[in-house]
Amino acid sequence: MNRQIDRPEVQFLAIKNKNLQCLASLILSVIFFSLTAVWNRFPFVFSDSGTYIDVAITHFWPGDRSALYSLFIYPLHWKVTLWPVVVVQAAMTWYLVRAFFRTFASAFREEQVVLSALVLGLCSSAPWFVGQIMPDVFAALLILAIATAVIGQNRLAKIDRLAIPLLIAFFITTHLSYLIIASGTLALCLLIRLLSDRTVTPMARVFTKVNISMVAAIALGVAMMLSFNIVTKRGATLASTGNVMLLGKLIDQGIALDYMTEACPSHAWPICASLPKLKEIKARAVAQGKPIGAVSDTFLWGGPLVDLGGMTAVSKYASEITNGAMRAYPAQFIEEGVRGFLAQTVTFQVGDDMLRYTSDTSIHQIIERHFDAATYAAFQSSRQYQQRLHVDRFRVVDNVLLALSALVVAGYLLLHWRSNVQLAQFTLVVLGGMVLNTMVTGALSAVHDRYGSRVSWLVPLIALFIVSEYIRNKTGTVRVVETGKPRDTMSPARSV
Structure with a gap:
């Protein structure tokens, strides 16, 4: 592996030692990615x-979501403070952003990472998810990790070849939708590799060590989820009550309501008694022009599901209803799924989930129950709790940055992609992963801004990289390898 040598003009903060440069980059980037949460005076929370805080403490394992994120954050907060969760999520973000820059830059410098972290921390959606006690931050990191590892594998550092697959496996365990997003993103990467480098056989393009490690990472994530559910007596399943979530979606679409109208006379499903109420909820939502997912949210969290005995009770027959409804109305199911996907595509405003959770909400009660008085007081004094976040102002900044970034990325893909084909391939994969995120959430779940905004910051990240490389070329600052030749005149070398 070629060792890279910096000329004096590329020293970072007048620091000569590489390890100290990296440490400074980590500290500054973690601060920048945490700025919004610090300004809030408490990590952001969602319902x-x-x-996620409670299940690892009480050992009540939910069937509708992965509890492994709860197990991840528990040793970080230890019922003392939630700030270490933010710090670790910021550090993960820094690591993968740095791995991207280090892998694709013609002349990597720590300033690229730190300045990008500063812009993203001040102007993008990234800090809103880095600073939130939710696994939503990992949606973007999952796409970034797979695209960096597979497309840039010829220049991937040794540490990244081990760390990135482990991170991917972990990310997959934290949310049920991430398995689909990871599999689809990897498939897109492999397709691009098959269609590109024709100097080697198709088998050699696909069956590389990095590609195999990506498949192994996804398999490991699935195995961890299955093992956890088996150990906790929920069976060999990824989500024991996931069928109830799908039932809520089909009720929202109207398909399940139509099917139950026909099937209930010959079936003894307890939900049949609630059918008139569910139809009324659906009709009221349509009349009021409520967004896609409003009926599903009302069914799942607004009372009807509780009246039916909860998710465990309904899951016993939910699959029978969902399977029957999709078989009876396949065209309508696809049509409604496409409609949800299109709606989610234009729904990505930051901060829609930054609500005030008062004393009658579970998150408020859980923080009060499990943490000391100082932490509980800090939660109540946060800007989110006091409704003084001024999210609308941040949305303007985020939207401006997104628009400018989209222009930069589009211009690069149309006019300059030949200057760095791998970067163009990486960009296409990231955009494809973002589309997958939109499809999974819009077609199979409710439509919410947070589903779009959790990955939207990847576009500014790519734009910042393009701009930094452009400035590098203009200023003539070049990192060289031991031979003294600029990297872009040599065969691809691994980063260090």
Whole structure:
């Protein structure tokens, strides 16, 4: 592996030692990615944050979501403070952003990472998810990790070849949708490799050590989820009550309501008694022009599901209804799925989940129950709790950055992609992963801004990289390898 040598003009913060440069980059980037949460005076919370805090403490394992994120954050907060969770999530973000820059830059410098972290921390959606006690931050990191590892594998550092697959496996365990996103993103990477480098056989393009490690990472993530559910007596399943979540989606689409209208006279499903109420909820949502997912949210969290005995009770017959409904109305199911996907595509405003969770909400009660008085007081004094976040102002900044970044990325893909084909391939994979995120959430779940905004910051990240490389070329600052030749005149070398 070629050792890279910096000329004096590329020293970072007048630091000569590489390890100290990396440490400074980590510290500064973690600060920048945590700025919004620090400004809030408490990590951001969502209604689901309470579940993720609570289950590892009480050992009540939910069937509708992975409890492994709860097990991840428990030793970090230890019922003392939630800030270490933010710090670790910021450090993961820094690591993968740095791995991307280090892998694709013609002349990597720590300033690229730190300045990008500063811009993203001030102007993008990234810090809102880095600073939130939710696994949503890992959606973007999952796409970034797979694209960096597979497309840039010829220049991937040794540490990344081990660390990135392990991170991918972990990310997959934290949310049920991430398995689909990871598999689809990897498939897109492999397709691009098959269609590109024709100097080697198709088998050699696909069956590389890095590609195999990606498949192994996905398999490891699935195995961890299955093993956990087996150990906790929920069976060999990824989500024991996932069929109830799908039932909520089909009720929202109207398919399940139509099917139950026909099937209930010959079936003894307890939900049949609630059918008139569910139809009324659906009709009211349509009349009021409520967004896609409003009926599903009402069914799952607004009372009807509780009246039916909860998720465990309904899951016993939910699959029978969902399977029957999709078989009876396949065209409508696809049509509604496409409609949800299109709606989610244009739904990505930051901060829609930054609500005030008062004393009658579970997250408020869980923080009060499990943490000391100082932490509980800090939660109540946060800007989110006091409704003083001024999210609308951040949305303007985020939207401006997104628009400018989209122009930069589009211009690069149209006019300059030949200057760095691997970067163009990486960009296409990331955009494809973002589309997959939109498809999974819009077609199979409710439509919410947070599902779009959790990955939207990847576009500014790519734009910042393009701009930094452009400035590098203009200023003539080049990192060289031991031979004294600029990297872009040599065969691809691994980063260090």
